[in-house]
Amino acid sequence: MTGAALSAVLSERQVAGALPEGAAVSGLKNGMRSVIPARDPGTGACVAGEDEALCAGAMTTGASVFVTRGEANVNFALTAYRDRKAAAAAYALVLKRDQADRAQRDVALGAVGERRHGRLGTFETTGDPHARATVLVGTTVLSIDAFGKAKYVSGERLAAYATMFVKRSEQALQHAAEAGP
Numbered sequence: 695m696t697g698a699a700l701s702a703v704l705s706e707r708q709v710a711g712a713l714p715e716g717a718a719v720s721g722l723k724n725g726m727r728s729v730i731p732a733r734d735p736g737t738g739a740c741v742a743g744e745d746e747a748l749c750a751g752a753m754t755t756g757a758s759v760f761v762t763r764g765e766a767n768v769n770f771a772l773t774a775y776r777d778r779k780a781a782a783a784a785y786a787l788v789l790k791r792d793q794a795d796r797a798q799r800d801v802a803l804g805a806v807g808e809r810r811h812g813r814l815g816t817f818e819t820t821g822d823p824h825a826r827a828t829v830l831v832g833t834t835v836l837s838i839d840a841f842g843k844a845k846y847v848s849g850e851r852l853a854a855y856a857t858m859f860v861k862r863s864e865q866a867l868q869h870a871a872e873a874g875p
Contacts, residue, residue: 700808700832702870704774706731706754712834712866713758714770718858721846722760722768729756732773747787748773751780766842770859775833785809785830788837792826801849806860807831812852823847827856831863 704712710729718724732752734741740749755773760766775781789811792798798815807829817824825847827838838855840847 699864699868699871701778702867703753703776703833704866704870706756708866708870709754709756709772709774711869712772712862713756714760714859714862715758719760719768719855722762722766724758725761726759727757729754731755745787748784750783751775751777752784762842762846766840766846768838768840768842768846768855770855771837771839772859772863773835773837775835778833781830781833781835782809784835785828788828788835792828798824798826801825801852803827803829803853803856806853806856807836807863810856812849812856814849814852817841825849825852827852829856829860829863831860832867834863834867836860836863 706729713727715724715727730741732741732749732755740746753774753776758770760768775784792811792813798813801812801814803810803812809830812827814825822842823844824841829836836859838859840852
């Protein structure tokens, strides 16, 4: 990807286009997709994350949820930031939070995005596998949270989810760069 593409800022429509949909996750149904401004227009409160620091520089956030009843949930979230510096700062915050979770271990995601980390462990209440990944791609931070049966949640599946999601984000950033401001 070019530097211009990595520096492009995604619109709400482009965030929506980058979110996985339909048959993007084999064996699971797309249950919901939503895109919202990072801050509540009425109150100015951060809606992009549970932490105000994650909202610094955030423009738009979107989520896509895939489910199969009683077997698995895979949640994809993309937050678009005003610039690469804000996105990198948010990525660093998520990395720090995830590394503090001693119940999970690091898992390789392959060479996706500019920076990446994956974690795998078990979901406390059910004992089922639980996997998380966060990837920095230009002005976007991608998050994946998966839990459920092992056939849907493993280090290999997490890496595949991350690869697919990064490709979608890169395409959206390339289109945004070509469209210009």
